[in-house]
Amino acid sequence: MATAAGASCPSDAELVRLRDAVPGDAPPELARHLAECERCQQRVLFGAGPRPAKRPMPEWPTPQRILLLALAVVVALAMLLVSLQRLAAVFR
Numbered sequence: 001m002a003t004a005a006g007a008s009c010p011s012d013a014e015l016v017r018l019r020d021a022v023p024g025d026a027p028p029e030l031a032r033h034l035a036e037c038e039r040c041q042q043r044v045l046f047g048a049g050p051r052p053a054k055r056p057m058p059e060w061p062t063p064q065r066i067l068l069l070a071l072a073v074v075v076a077l078a079m080l081l082v083s084l085q086r087l088a089a090v091f092r
């Protein structure tokens with residue numbers, strides 16, 4: 001049901017406007033064209049216009065924070081083992 005890609009396809013800017021439109025508030029003629037045109041569906045899904053900027057990778061925590069977290073994990077494990085030992089002694 002794909003129509004041939006023709007000169008009637010909207011420009012990249014129009015597709016970007018359609019993509020960023022509030023749902024239900026898109027220009028009807030663009031939405032109608034997009035519903036029928038496979039080429040424009042692919043353009044909208046896989047690249048028309050500039051893509052939104054990627055979020056930067058989060059920074060690594062400082063060595064002090066890593067050490068503090070590791071220490072907290074070790075202390076929590078030790079406390080868990082101690083309480084398990086006490087519980088085992090109660091039910092022995």
Ligand SMILES: [Zn+2]
Nearest residue numbers: 009010037040
């Ligand atoms: Zn089209």
